[in-house]
Amino acid sequence: MSETESRLFDHPSWLYLLREFDTLYRHGSAGGSRLIRAHRKRVRDTLSMVIDANPAITLRAPEVKPVTAHLPRALDLGERGVVGSMARALSRVAPLLTWEYGYEKVPKALAQKYAYCEVLGPRGPVRSDRLVLGFVLFAPRTTYPQHSHQEIEESYISIAGAWSENDTAVHAPGSLILNRPDHEHRITTADLDPCLLAYAWVGPEERLSAPGMKLSASRKQRMSEGI
Ligand SMILES: [Fe+2]
Numbered sequence: 001m002s003e004t005e006s007r008l009f010d011h012p013s014w015l016y017l018l019r020e021f022d023t024l025y026r027h028g029s030a031g032g033s034r035l036i037r038a039h040r041k042r043v044r045d046t047l048s049m050v051i052d053a054n055p056a057i058t059l060r061a062p063e064v065k066p067v068t069a070h071l072p073r074a075l076d077l078g079e080r081g082v083v084g085s086m087a088r089a090l091s092r093v094a095p096l097l098t099w100e101y102g103y104e105k106v107p108k109a110l111a112q113k114y115a116y117c118e119v120l121g122p123r124g125p126v127r128s129d130r131l132v133l134g135f136v137l138f139a140p141r142t143t144y145p146q147h148s149h150q151e152i153e154e155s156y157i158s159i160a161g162a163w164s165e166n167d168t169a170v171h172a173p174g175s176l177i178l179n180r181p182d183h184e185h186r187i188t189t190a191d192l193d194p195c196l197l198a199y200a201w202v203g204p205e206e207r208l209s210a211p212g213m214k215l216s217a218s219r220k221q222r223m224s225e226g227i
Pocket of ligand 1 (some may be wrong): 149154180
């Protein structure tokens with residue numbers, strides 16, 4: 001069978017992983033927020049449509065990054081937590097994941113401590129132009145510098161580890177953060193354990209296929225460049 005003829009239903013482990021995303025976005029709380037409720041609905045409705053169409057699946061070459069040495073610990077912690085079924089479903093496909101940076105220029109320190117992998121999106125492995133789903137992994141004591149996403153609405157749901165966004169709160173496994181388009185955000189992770197977040201992106205198709213990820217200029221950089 002050629003790669004393009006391979007379909008989601010031929011790969012049960014990927015299908016079950018997507019069902020875990022469906023469960024997270026269907027049964028989790030919106031905390032009374034109308035915007036979060038609408039975002040959850042948008043993600044799960046789009047995902048249901050994608051799954052029903054039995055989309056093409058194109059397995060990319062697996063790739064690791066330095067931070068993926070922390071993945072087994074993150075999965076162990078995740079399995080013990082409130083979203084254990086997602087951690088277990090992810091562990092089934094862990095050897096197949098393509099971990100990447102997503103930035104042309106990634107700061108040296110960050111390259112050791114961060115990577116993400118897509119599980120559904122324009123580039124696969126499960127193909128969709130309308131939604132991106134994936135995971136971000138951080139080592140302990142990481143600062144993921146300030147950035148925003150043009151036209152893309154993003155949510156993170158934590159699977160393992162404690163983390164904070166914009167120094168506003170500490171988020172435990174199971175909690176969701178919504179970053180609306182252009183919202184500047186910066187993430188920090190706890191001292192001892194890695195942090196694994198599931199994420200979803202919804203937005204215009206042309207933007208999802210070319211998100212143009214850029215870290216916002218630091219104050220030092222802005223000063224040196226006179227901006
Ligand atoms: Fe983000």
